[in-house]
Amino acid sequence: MTNYARTEREALADLLLSEGPDAPTLCTGWTTRDLAAHLVVRERRPDSAVGLLIRPLAGHGEKVRLARAALPYQELIGQVRNPPVWSPVSNPLVDPLANTMEMFIHHEDVRRGGGTWEPRALPRDLEAVLWRNVKLIAKAGLRRLGVTAEIEPTGFPAIRNGAEPRVRVTGDVGELAVFFFGRQRAARVAVDGDPQIAERLRTGRLGV
16 A cells, blocks of 8 residues: 555655745745744654643744754755654654655645645545544534534545534545645635534634
């Protein structure tokens, strides 16, 4: 079976190089250099996440990321492309589980950051992997927003998080992934139903 974490990583690294260090991304306030530094720190500096658990240390992760972002850009992208085998999130045992969605979403962050893009035609088995992740993150996001919805992915069975869904969200799996990972404005999905609930879903905080 194809390791889509690897193929998405390679495609992302190629795109980061071709776009250069100052291109926009869907990550608010981050250029391509910032996004690349985030990916490298996530894999090589697990201590940078301590601020997520200990609030007084919240600035530590950003300090580590900015230091990594100061590297020469080609060196930085080389580190994105070749993660360390010892990393808790990118070693060969966990790479497909931990990084397929991560690399896909950030690949789309760069693809769509400049505003001119078209959806990709994704292999069916990649869509299946993405859909497993989307189902989990979508239900968590809908619960957080207090929204009941039916989600209808193209080519897969629909799911719902309540007996009486107030809205219906339809689209290809890749677009639903972008939508439910918090990039609603850049996703080509349809949200039908109660207008106020639909607007809450389009503008609310989704993702992790």
